[in-house]
Amino acid sequence: MKRTLLMLSLVLAGLAPLSHADVADGHALPPGIGWQKGDVPAAFAKARSENRPVFLYWGAVWCPPCNQVKATIFNRPDFIAATRQFVPVYLDGDSANAQQLGEQFKVRGYPTMILFRPDGTEITRLPGEVDPERYLRTLQLGLVTVKPVKSLLADALxxxxxxxxxxxxxxxxxWDVDQGQIIPEKDVTATLAKLARQVPAAQTATATRLQLKAIAALAGEKDAPTFDRGQARAQLLKVLADDKLSRANADIVIYAAGDAIKLLGDDKAEHRALWTAWNKRLSVLESDATLSWGDRLGATAALLALYKQEHAKQPLPALLLADVRSQVAAADKASANPYQRQAVITAAGxxxxxxxxLDESDKLLLAELKTSHAPYYHMLILASNAKERGDKAAALGWYEQAYRASEGQATRLQWGASYVSNAVELAPQDAGRIEKAASEVFADAGRSSSAFYERSRRSLEKVASRLKAWNQDQKHAGEIGRLAGQLSGVCEKLPAGDAQKPVCDGLVKTIKS
Structure with missing residues (x-):
């Protein structure tokens, strides 16, 4: 007890990180915040009685970006102090009925963080990829705003x-986790472009950020709508040449590089100018100590991707490889907190x-398996590495081991779907393995209270579609028949009025078709 109190005081003071044992012992979140864990109705009841907003955090123990948020935002004294203004509720994706609630609130990706009024009206969705200072400013603005973002958007448009x-x-x-809450998903890109045109130019920082978000959204579209490419290039070059603007928008600069250059590099000269400017800026950001190690590794990864994009099939230069090794070694050494390590080591691997x-990636990840609170995530990268080498047996071994080690209702279904999918791809002749793996996944579904909602539903849809493809020549009718029968048994146990039943029945039809 004394050790726990001492460690808690040190953690809150920023003097000692939580150990891996602390996390494994059940500390799914950093201490210091009075989270309502899983009981969303109780959180809203409390919010109404106290007339306070609700802050919903939807995440998972294994999720690298979630662990990044825990390591850089949730452990900050100013964030902990801010939680006194609202009722914080943590909805773990593996808790009972979590996926059903996820479908209700239209949350899909981990992490998703939403601020609600006490009556349940959604105020805003908070970005998980930005730096803590921007995050906290956005949170405070959400707490004092008169109108929810949906109304603000309608007024702006x-x-x-x-x-x-x-x-x-x-x-x-x-915007990336809106899920159609304030505007249909198909309209997001055009909406961002319109907002970027309408924001008052005098609000320089905000105007620049909206313009960059619009460019990033356009770059992600297969068929981008017509827009002024010359103006967009000029805006990007201005940002990339400016230390302050680039740092303020580091999340976009780091993660939109390749697509934006493809979109805007209309001729060789323009392409080269953008590529050169972006490389120079990424080199600055990867060395920026004010950024998290996750983002610094992201900058290195972007440098690597840009080189490969420009020099396809050419060997990587020694200086670039040395930079990768140096960044990984520094990130590994600097990351002691287990939340930070879960984010950083996966990115480094x-x-x-x-x-x-690949060998160096394996070495890093294998060493982490002994202490990680979610080693099954690292095993997926080890499986991918083996797959890249062409070692199908080793890859399947890791996919299977990852599934066996995974924990939680939704997580087991997701990892099981990955195992089944890769078994069909890498060893379609191994009918015994595929049937056993799919059977175990369906058994997991039968034990889950919300297997046919949201993320879990998509995992099972993946299994069903892979099994259908595997049996397209009808050579596995026996195995498919048994699996369809097993899943039918799961469906039959669902009450007639349960919204999950038609979903389950539909998956059985998919498998049989």
Whole structure:
């Protein structure tokens, strides 16, 4: 007890990180915050009685970005202090009925963080990829705003005047996890482009961020709508040449590089100018100590991707490989907190693998298996590395081991779906393995209270589609018949009025078809 109190005081003071044992012992979140864990109705009841907003965090123990948020935001004294203004509720994706609630609140990706009014009206969705200072500013704006973001967006699109803080809320809204809450998903890109044109130019920082978000959204579209490419290039070059603007928008600069250059590099000269400027800026960001190690590794990964994009099939230069190794070693050494390590080591392992340093990636990940609170995530990268080498047996071994080690209702279904999918791809002749793996996944579904909602539903849909493809020549009718019968048994146990039943029945039909 004394050790626990001492460690808690040190953690809150920033003097000692939580150990891996602390996390494994059940500390799914950093201490210091009075989370309502899993009981969303109780959180809203408390919010109504106290007239406080609700802050919903939807995440998972294994999720690298979630662990990044825990390591950089949730453990900050200023965030912990801010939680006194609202009722914080943590909805773990593996808790009972979590996927059903996920479908209700339209949350899909981990992490998703939403601020609600006490009556359940959604105020805003908070971005998980930005730095803590921007995050906390956005949170405070959400707490004091008169209108929810959906209303602010309607006003902006109608040409009504907005306050500077309202424009900033729109600029920092988590558009990537909106899930059609404030605007249909198909309209997000065009909406961002329109907002970027309408934000008052005098609000320089906000205008720049909206313009960058619009460019990033356009770059992600297969068929981008017509827009002024010359103006977009000029805006990007201005940001890339400016230390302050680039740092303020580091999340976009780091993660939109390749697509934006493809979109805007209309001729060789323009392409080269953008590529050179972006490389120079990424080199600065990967060395920026004010960024998290996750983002610094992201900058290195972007440098690597840009080189490969420009020099397809050419060997990587020694200096670039040395940079990758140096960044990984520094990130490994600097990351003691287990939340940070879960985010950083996965990113580092993937970075080494992307650089073709598969053995070094394996070594890093294998060493982490002993202490990670979610080693099954690292096992997926080890499986991918083996797959890249062409070692199908080793890859399948890791996919299976990852599934066996995974924990939690939704997580087991997701990892099981990955195992089944790869078994069908890598060893379609091994009918025994495929039937056993799928059977175990369906058994997991039968034990889950919300197997046919949201993320879990998509995992089972993946299994069903893979089994259908595997049996397209009808050579596995026996195995498919037994599996369809097993899943039918799961469906039969669902009450007639349960919304999951038609989903389950539909999956059985998919498998049989």
């Amino acid at each position: 109608a040409g009504k005047p907005l306050a500077a803080d309202d424009w900033q809320l729109l600029a920092d809204y988590a 993937e970075l080494l693998a992307d650089a073709g340093l």
